[in-house]
Amino acid sequence: MNRRSLVDVLIVLAVVALFAVPLLLDGGTSEYGGTDAAVTEDLEAAGYTPWFDSLFSPVGEVESGLFALQAAIGGMVLGYVLGRLRGRRLTQETGDAAA
Amino acid sequence: MHIAEGFLPAPHAVGWTVAAAPFVVHGARAVVKEVRENPESTLLLGAAGAFTFVLSAIKLPSVTGSSSHPTGTGAGAILFRPPVMALLGTVVLLFQALLLAHGGLTTLGANAFAFAVVGPWAGYGGYRLTRGLGGGLLPGVFVGMVLADLATYVTTSLQLALAFPDASTGLAGAAAKFLGVFAVTQIPLAIGEGLLGVLLFRVLTVNARPELERLGLLSPAPVTASGGAA
Numbered sequence: 001m002n003r004r005s006l007v008d009v010l011i012v013l014a015v016v017a018l019f020a021v022p023l024l025l026d027g028g029t030s031e032y033g034g035t036d037a038a039v040t041e042d043l044e045a046a047g048y049t050p051w052f053d054s055l056f057s058p059v060g061e062v063e064s065g066l067f068a069l070q071a072a073i074g075g076m077v078l079g080y081v082l083g084r085l086r087g088r089r090l091t092q093e094t095g096d097a098a099a
Numbered sequence: 100m101h102i103a104e105g106f107l108p109a110p111h112a113v114g115w116t117v118a119a120a121p122f123v124v125h126g127a128r129a130v131v132k133e134v135r136e137n138p139e140s141t142l143l144l145g146a147a148g149a150f151t152f153v154l155s156a157i158k159l160p161s162v163t164g165s166s167s168h169p170t171g172t173g174a175g176a177i178l179f180r181p182p183v184m185a186l187l188g189t190v191v192l193l194f195q196a197l198l199l200a201h202g203g204l205t206t207l208g209a210n211a212f213a214f215a216v217v218g219p220w221a222g223y224g225g226y227r228l229t230r231g232l233g234g235g236l237l238p239g240v241f242v243g244m245v246l247a248d249l250a251t252y253v254t255t256s257l258q259l260a261l262a263f264p265d266a267s268t269g270l271a272g273a274a275a276k277f278l279g280v281f282a283v284t285q286i287p288l289a290i291g292e293g294l295l296g297v298l299l300f301r302v303l304t305v306n307a308r309p310e311l312e313r314l315g316l317l318s319p320a321p322v323t324a325s326g327g328a329a
Contacts, residue, residue: 004301011298018291022162030164035284036201038165039277040103043263050105054200066199067156074152081146085306 100170100213100255100281101195104203111262116208119189122216126185133179140179143303143310147175148187150299154292155191155214161284169292170214173222173247174299177240178314181219188215213254222247236304236316237297244296248289252281 001009040050058066107115133140154171161167175184189211195201202210226243234242256277265272303311311317 008298008301011294015291015294018287019159022287023160026164032160032164032166034158035165035167035281036101036103038280039259040106043106048106050103051109052105052203052205054104054203056197057200058198063199070156070194071153074149074156077145077149078153081142081149082302082306084142089306
């Protein structure tokens with residue numbers, strides 16, 4: 001493994017550790033609720049009633065599916081672009097070498 | 100950072116929509132102009148939008164025992180300047196408001212202002228400052244991505260404080276309360292986002308060098324330097 005890929009791998013590991021270590025240290029005592037929801041619960045407890053409802057609210061597992069879809073679309077496009085850019089560079093390099 | 104549907108009083112909802120709209124319109128024109136004048140930018144624009152799409156979909160745990168999501172808006176702001184992200188960020192928010200009941204149409208203006216306007220500008224500012232002080236591309240990207248993320252959540256906290264000042268401690272008290280919910284949780288996420296940004300730009304510096312040079316992020320390398328960077 002060359003130095004460049006080693007640095008890439010270390011960065012990925014650092015990101016994973018950044019989120020995994022707090023989870024492990026926590027030992028299951030926290031609920032990890034979303035901060036967005038924490039605020040709405042706070043405001044509703046203080047007596048605020050929302051005056052408009054979402055036109056469409058996915059129920060249950062449909063919501064996590066749609067979030068996964070969002071990430072999948074993003075990941076697909078990102079992967080496609082990076083793959084094309086890499087392919088372009090490789091083609092150019094072999095072209096240069098042949099010339 | 101999504102203020103939920105119907106959770107901003109109508110005057111605030113209207114006010115933030117009016118405030119965000121010119122940025123989004125300007126951003127849409129910036130995207131069209133970029134694609135028209137530099138068609139080869141389309142790929143990277145897609146990457147910038149996709150990066151925000153992925154990161155804002157992923158909820159991550161934080162040291163505070165709650166979870167939140169990164170924003171990913173810094174990358175596009177650094178590549179193409181912030182106006183472009185005003186449009187791309189708002190598209191992401193619209194997707195989430197319509198399909199995921201995350202955020203909302205009445206709060207789209209406020210959320211766009213935080214996520215697609217303030218965040219990208221703060222990130223871009225942090226990037227430029229780092230470069231101006233002599234920092235390299237990757238340190239600049241790290242600072243920019245972290246700041247874009249944090250500034251978004253700080254803005255959301257202030258928007259909520261403006262709408263719901265505390266009965267006894269007023270605006271400052273409410274701001275402290277909302278910052279307590281959002282900002283602290285966000286710190287590790289912002290750092291993680293900064294690292295992912297560095298990873299993305301490490302890939303781009305190798306594979307999209309001509310684009311980065313044209314966009315002014317890298318200065319053209321001497322002709323003999325091929326091979327070493329790969």
